[in-house]
Amino acid sequence: MIIVMSPSATQNEIEQVVARVTGAGLKVHLSEGKLRTIIGLIGEKKLMAQLPLEAMPGVEKAISVTAGYKLVSREFKNEDTIVDVGGVLVGGVNLVVMAGPCAVESREQLLESANIVKAAGAQFLRGGAFKPRTSPYSFQGLEEKGLEMLAEARSLTGLKVVTEVVDIQSVPVVSAYADVLQIGARNMQNFQLLKAVGKSGMPVLLKRGMAATINEWLHAAEYIMSEGNFNVMFCERGIRTFEDYTRNTLDLSAVAALKNLSHLPVIVDPSHGTGVWKLVRPMARAAVAGGADGLMIEVHPNPAEALSDGNQSLTPENFQALMQETSAVAQAVGRRMA
Amino acid sequence: MIIVMSPSATQNEIEQVVARVTGAGLKVHLSEGKLRTIIGLIGEKKLMAQLPLEAMPGVEKAISVTAGYKLVSREFKNEDTIVDVGGVLVGGVNLVVMAGPCAVESREQLLESANIVKAAGAQFLRGGAFKPRTSPYSFQGLEEKGLEMLAEARSLTGLKVVTEVVDIQSVPVVSAYADVLQIGARNMQNFQLLKAVGKSGMPVLLKRGMAATINEWLHAAEYIMSEGNFNVMFCERGIRTFEDYTRNTLDLSAVAALKNLSHLPVIVDPSHGTGVWKLVRPMARAAVAGGADGLMIEVHPNPAEALSDGNQSLTPENFQALMQETSAVAQAVGRRMA
Amino acid sequence: MIIVMSPSATQNEIEQVVARVTGAGLKVHLSEGKLRTIIGLIGEKKLMAQLPLEAMPGVEKAISVTAGYKLVSREFKNEDTIVDVGGVLVGGVNLVVMAGPCAVESREQLLESANIVKAAGAQFLRGGAFKPRTSPYSFQGLEEKGLEMLAEARSLTGLKVVTEVVDIQSVPVVSAYADVLQIGARNMQNFQLLKAVGKSGMPVLLKRGMAATINEWLHAAEYIMSEGNFNVMFCERGIRTFEDYTRNTLDLSAVAALKNLSHLPVIVDPSHGTGVWKLVRPMARAAVAGGADGLMIEVHPNPAEALSDGNQSLTPENFQALMQETSAVAQAVGRRMA
Amino acid sequence: MIIVMSPSATQNEIEQVVARVTGAGLKVHLSEGKLRTIIGLIGEKKLMAQLPLEAMPGVEKAISVTAGYKLVSREFKNEDTIVDVGGVLVGGVNLVVMAGPCAVESREQLLESANIVKAAGAQFLRGGAFKPRTSPYSFQGLEEKGLEMLAEARSLTGLKVVTEVVDIQSVPVVSAYADVLQIGARNMQNFQLLKAVGKSGMPVLLKRGMAATINEWLHAAEYIMSEGNFNVMFCERGIRTFEDYTRNTLDLSAVAALKNLSHLPVIVDPSHGTGVWKLVRPMARAAVAGGADGLMIEVHPNPAEALSDGNQSLTPENFQALMQETSAVAQAVGRRMA
Structure with missing residues (x-):
């Protein structure tokens, strides 16, 4: 100071x-x-x-001259952290892809999505069972029924499941079904929830808050780690700016910044990060070229029928193309896609 | 659409x-x-x-042409809502002042603060018992002990107590001690918490999220009201922008905007809104002139000894001056301070 | 450093x-x-x-520990600067009001506007002859013909004229007709233009850039003053943020901040600052309560017929009401409106 | 509408x-x-x-439903525009690299820089002769002497020269020495200057304003094109947000957005876009993967001796590494670097 x-x-x-x-x-x-x-x-x-x-x-x-965090920092731990999610490693030379619908809508929609993303090469199935929505009158998710469907999709496909936990009460139930607990952007500074997922010991995907600085984000991860849980992954999903052509402004420089400041892996979500399906493929390529350890992509069997975020979801065909393109880029930067 | x-x-x-x-x-x-x-x-x-x-x-x-909220809107209810907090009315011709330290630090500090703000004319005592802090290593509040001190200060001074609730679990305990439940900026879109305070029936002070649009803020209030709780007050506390001279940018135009769009009362917090104690008095005057229904002000017996937010807290002398100045402005715009 | x-x-x-x-x-x-x-x-x-x-x-x-500006600072000159515009003083106990249409559209429109704002108590007539417009296909102003009309309005009403200068070439011609040269938000860091108006010796109204920090704004004024021209007035007109209900976010805390850091007078433009005519009156009151030395207000005889910015212009009736309201607020804070 | x-x-x-x-x-x-x-x-x-x-x-x-621009749009011209800068094509399958120091400081520094960037494979030499600086007391550039040095460097290396023009008066002199006129971020809405470079017929590199939306940027290009000059290139260089780890937030999604909306080529400047030399290489790779038609990179023989922007300049070694890395990425996305 x-x-x-x-x-x-x-x-x-x-x-x-x-x-x-x-x-x-x-x-x-x-x-x-x-x-x-x-x-x-x-x-x-x-x-x-x-x-x-x-x-x-x-x-x-x-x-203030020194950072208020410690465990997340490169000074504390110099080598890259690799998070082991039931055998799938996040953070090494292999890139991971987490894909699926924004929300679990029905058993059919989910299983179809799971098969699509599995076939295209993803390792994780994403899908919201508890959905934070701006309006109380929007679809709020299938809750535990949705979790059951996710678990069924996992047992059928072998995909790992990543899904959001929106409050402390549901940490146990989500932990029972999921492989990774996702903290959504709106909860990045819900410190009670951060402590709870820290205590759970489960792998955590920590999305960046809409107006969170990189410094605050690192501190949020420190909350989880200070409870003894070192299985933390960052997920850049865009910040709020004046630009309104995109839903958010995807801040890819945060990936390289985090890689300098911290040893934890960094995932990028270009679907929420742009909100425009036409921009998802180029930004997925850019994320991988810029050093991301993985991607989170919204895919829907039929985006025009989706109950939420259809405008930013990829069709199966576009998702396949994305996988091929980013695989080529990954190779060019010395990484591998499975 | x-x-x-x-x-x-x-x-x-x-x-x-x-x-x-x-x-x-x-x-x-x-x-x-x-x-x-x-x-x-x-x-x-x-x-x-x-x-x-x-x-x-x-x-x-x-x-989208029509708003996604209903109960909060002027179309739904044309006349101004007046929230009755145990006999103190928020939203009518009388302006209310909520003042006190950022955090409850000790019994002595709190009672001294309570006496100071009571003497200067405030109707509410503010003070955090549960403190959301960026770093897990910062002071996190006295929790239930802090609530007990707030209740003691109330019984000694007659001031109403407004204090933050940070998770669903503590809604009952905070409700047992406080008169108004405050939802902090970081929890404005913690929808589970919004529903819980909605169900509690307690008066709620809903702070604006750091990156929340007015539209999202109205929807957050709709979450509370859709649970049948109509005792909702907005609190503008600054938004996050590129400007770094101030901690936040206090958006006073939101006050007049909310008054056009909604029937609910609007409080302004120039302490968090600017983060600079020298700017608190002019911005308090501005808020009242611009149509605010009340003020929330950080006051500390000795700001240089405060455990949090000392840089934005007023001394007792400055708070007294603020009360006199804003009282004059209130009269000029046809309002009254008690 | x-x-x-x-x-x-x-x-x-x-x-x-x-x-x-x-x-x-x-x-x-x-x-x-x-x-x-x-x-x-x-x-x-x-x-x-x-x-x-x-x-x-x-x-x-x-x-960096020390500011890069000098002449604009309170350290350099402790007492408030009062800019003398042909006998009308800006910066003392009296507040000034600059009002008129966004753009000069015709002789009739301008003279009618001048009479309206004069009758309501303004000291300055505003009106753009050179208009910076986002699209090359929008109305670009009447140029020198517009300046002639402004000068005619001045000779008929005694109002001082403030109008924008958009490039170095037109500094002489605008100086020949106007009393105050306005630097628009888009030109706040057009450093060649700042030097040119500095050399002109004319009173300058320096609008804040849309994304300018207070620090950059002070430096922009330093450019003008470093050419020997001390007749500089700041004009807060809103900054660009994520909020889209208003056209800009009027940053009234900048007024008090500037008053602490600098000796120069500060004007507030709630018309551009909000972009919504319903918000102009409350924000004008707030600006005066917060310490502004004057107001700049768009008034149009018939806003629905205006060629630019009609949506934020006041009718004559609303402008009169604004003058009465802000006059009452001015008195409450120890200022006077003429 | x-x-x-x-x-x-x-x-x-x-x-x-x-x-x-x-x-x-x-x-x-x-x-x-x-x-x-x-x-x-x-x-x-x-x-x-x-x-x-x-x-x-x-x-x-x-x-508003329809855009206010026309000539810049894909609807007006469907195939990609390729700008011919004296035989070097910008916008086709080949990527271009513009590199050099922020400012021309001396003949030795510039010629050394030119040799370095030429050897590493760049086609353009960048370097400011007229420098827009926040403070009037900072180094303002060597002006015409700097232009002469740029021209000398061109004749020695064959590199094309891109340099900034800061006002209408200097359009002729800059046009006499440079191959591309650069419009800096602060002048993106200096409409008189846009018209002047439009009339010049010279290739123009139009940097994005710090707070400019994509829509406003397209309109700025329309100003140039509406004067009959179709040789326009966009340059994304970061926008101003709340994040302060980076100097600006480089908005790579704007590249793909522009490619959808317009037929003009898009260059990316990760040096200004991040302001941190450690982030330049990853963001250069990301830009190319995301569809950029070229890069603008600050390179200095000895960044620690630079008179401006040394903190974001690459050493010769880092620049060579950047060229190799981005070349590999370019191939992966079907592009070529010379």
């Missing part, structure tokens, strides 16, 4: 800041410039985080 | 859209322009919401 | 940074923490600005 | 809208729903654009 004093700060104000900081068990390092004094804080960052120094007279601003 | 067909759409594609729409129980109205055909949909909006028409061949875009 | 070295920086890397900095004529101050070394730079900020230190090995980030 | 009437609109208000629209020479198509009436407008969009219908009583909103 660095404290920048105002040019008009008095000697007395500087001394009060120093007294406050040292009183909290930290050391200081004063640097007196031509215009102003700068105070460096040395010691435990936990202690620093609790000092509201900007409220003290004479302080212009306090700048 | 209006469907804009592409200029290159074929007659067959137009007919398929019409068949799909009428098959879903809706009527259509065709408008053939020089360049393209436009199809208007007539019928239940619930039916329309479930049609993924943009996925159909030949469709350029589908534009 | 503060340089934060990476935890893994070697002693050699630290020494190279020190050598680079001292070689550039600056002094350093080393602070060795538990985890990392921090290097404070002391000396001319101009020298610091030209060092790309983040590109050096071992450097994690370089943090 | 579609006009959505309010549910409370009267028959008289509907008739007035119809009268206004037909009076302007347009036809209408009425669609009376259960809740509200919707009025479709048929006719010239130029006429529609000038009707401020939202200002009319009873109108809830007016929705």
Whole structure:
């Protein structure tokens, strides 16, 4: 932490800041410039985080220098984490693909989707049983019945199941049916839920919040890891910006940024990230070229009949084409698709 | 819902859209322009919401014309809602002020804060017992002990208590101690929690999500109201933008927008909305002049000692000045502060 | 400037940074923490600005501590600047109102508008003769003919004229007719134009860019002032955010922020700031309560007939009501409207 | 254009809208729903654009259905445009690379840079002679001397020269030395400058504005094309969002969006798009995989000595690696790098 004093700060104000900081068990390092004094804080960052120094007279601003997370960082663990989901590895040289409908709508729709994505080479089946929807009057998901269908699809195809958990109560039931618990964008800072999935020990796919900085996202993963659960995967799914041609702005630079800052794997969801099916294939290729460890793709046997997000779902044909294209790109960057 | 067909759409594609729409129980109205055909949909909006028409061949875009909410709207209820919180009315000619520390830190700090804000004229005591924090290593609140202190402060001062509820499990305990349940910004689209506070019947203060549009915010309130709970108050607390001088960008135009679209009262929180204590007084005055029904203000006996958000908390002296200034502004716009 | 070295920086890397900095004529101050070394730079900020230190090995980030502007700052000049526009003072206890149509459309429309805003108490007539428009096929303004009409309206009513200048070439002709040169949002970082209006010596109204931070805006004003022209007024007109109910998000906290950081007057334009005529009156009241030195309001004799921005223009009746309301608010905050 | 009437609109208000629209020479198509009436407008969009219908009583909103641009659109010209820059083709199967320092700093620096980028396989030399800088006290470029150096570098290496033009006055001099005129982000809506480069007939590289929507960007290109100059290339360089780890958020989905909407080639600048040299290589690969027609990359012989943007510049070694990596990706998507 660095404290920048105002040019008009008095000697007395500087001394009060120093007294406050040292009183909290930290050391200081004063640097007196031509215009102003700068105070460096040395010691435990936990202690620093609790000092509201900007409220003290004479302080212009306090700048945090060190990150507030630890377990997620490359400094803590240098080699890449590989998450083992029942034998399917996420994070190594092989790329994974998670695909399926936005929502589980019926047994037929789900099994058909599972067969399609399996045939095209995906390792995971995605599909929402509990659906967070903007309006209370929209389709909210089949809930446990949907989970049963997902489990049936798994036993028929061998695909791993990734599905969203929307509250603490349903962590046990979703854990009973799924292989990976997904935390949706709207719950990225639902800290009670993060702790609960941390305690579950299940592999977790942590989607980025719509307005979450990379720094906040890393902290959200730290919540899960601080409960002893190291099986965390990030999922970039677009951030909210002024641009309205796309549903969100897919921030692919976050993939490379996370790879620098953290050892955890990173998945990209170009379906939610763009909201426009025509943009899904090019952005899937771009994600893989940019270093993503996997893709999450919405596929529907008949997008025009989907109960949610049909506008961004791929047809089976488009999904197959996507798999072929991204496989070629994967090879070009030294990765493999199964 | 209006469907804009592409200029290159074929007659067959137009007919398929019409068949799909009428098959879903809706009527259509065709408008053939020089360049393209436009199809208007007539019928239940619930039916329309479930049609993924943009996925159909030949469709350029589908534009939603009617809102997906109902109970929160001025069309549903024209006169202003006044929420009765144990005798204190929110939403009429009288403005309310909710003030206190960001977090309950200790019995002494809270009771001192309560006395300060009571003396200056506030009707509500705010203070977090459960604190959502970006980092798992930051102070997380005193939890039920904090609630007990809030209740003691209420019995000593007569102030109503507003405090945050962060998950479904704690709705009963918070309801037992508080007068108003606050939904924090990070939980604005935690739909399970919205339903739970809806069922509780308690007055609810619904903070705006950091990246929530006004439209999504109205829908979040609709979740609460659709459970039969009409005691909902909005609280504007700033949105996330590129500007970094302030912690958030306080969107005061949302106040007037909500007053046009909805009958529910609107509170403004300039403390979180700016994150800079020097900006709190001018923005409190602005909020009242712009039509807010009340203010939520962070006040701390000694901001430089606060465990959270000290940088945006007012000293007792500044809070008194705020109350006087805003009272004058209130009169100028035909409102009253107690 | 503060340089934060990476935890893994070697002693050699630290020494190279020190050598680079001292070689550039600056002094350093080393602070060795538990985890990392921090290097404070002391000396001319101009020298610091030209060092790309983040590109050096071992450097994690370089943090700028001091502002890059000088003449616009409160440190440079503590008392408020009052800009004298031919006898009308902008920036003192009296608030000014600049009103009129978005674009000059015809002599009749302009003279009628001028009479309306004069009668309601405005001191300035606004109206675009050169119009920056998103599409090349939209109405682009009457150009010099429009300027002549503005000058005629001034001689008939005594109103001062504020109008936009869109390129260097037209600075002389606009200066010949207008009292204040307006720099539009799209040109806030058109640095050649800023220098040109700086050299003109004319009073300048500097609108905020759609995506400009407060810091960049201050620098833009510094461009004008660094040419010796101190007659600069800021105009907040909304920033671009994800919210789409309003055309822009009017950032009223920028008013108080600017008042803290700078001595220059600040005008608020709630017409462009919201884009919705129903929101103009409440936001005008809010702006005045929040400390604005004046308002810029679009008024049209018949908004439904306007050639541009009719949707955000006030009718004469609404403008009169605005003047009365804001006058009451002005009094409540110790200001006066003429 | 579609006009959505309010549910409370009267028959008289509907008739007035119809009268206004037909009076302007347009036809209408009425669609009376259960809740509200919707009025479709048929006719010239130029006429529609000038009707401020939202200002009319009873109108809830007016929705534009057709784009305001024409020449840039795929509807106008279906096959991809290939811009011929003195024999180097931009837009076909071959990808182009524009590389060099942010600013021309000296003859030695520029010639060294030119040799480096030429050797690595670039076709264009980039380098600013006129530099738009946030602060008036930052290095502003070598101006015409810089242009001379660029021309010398071209004659020595055969590279084409792309450099920024910042105002109308310097269009002739920049045109005399450069092969491509670059319009910088801050000038994307400097409409006078767009018209001037349109009239020049020179190839133009149009960078996206920091807060420009794709729609506004297309309109900016339309300004250039409407002057008869069809040699326009887009350049995505990141948009401004809340994320502060990167300097901007590189919006790669804009590449695929533009390819759908327009026939013009699209270049990507990951150097400005991220502002972090470590992210440039992965984002360059991603851009090519996502469909970009070329790259613009900042390369400096010694980034740590650069006078501007050293933090985002690549060393010669990193640039060579980038060229090899992207070449492999290009092949995987059916493109070629020279």
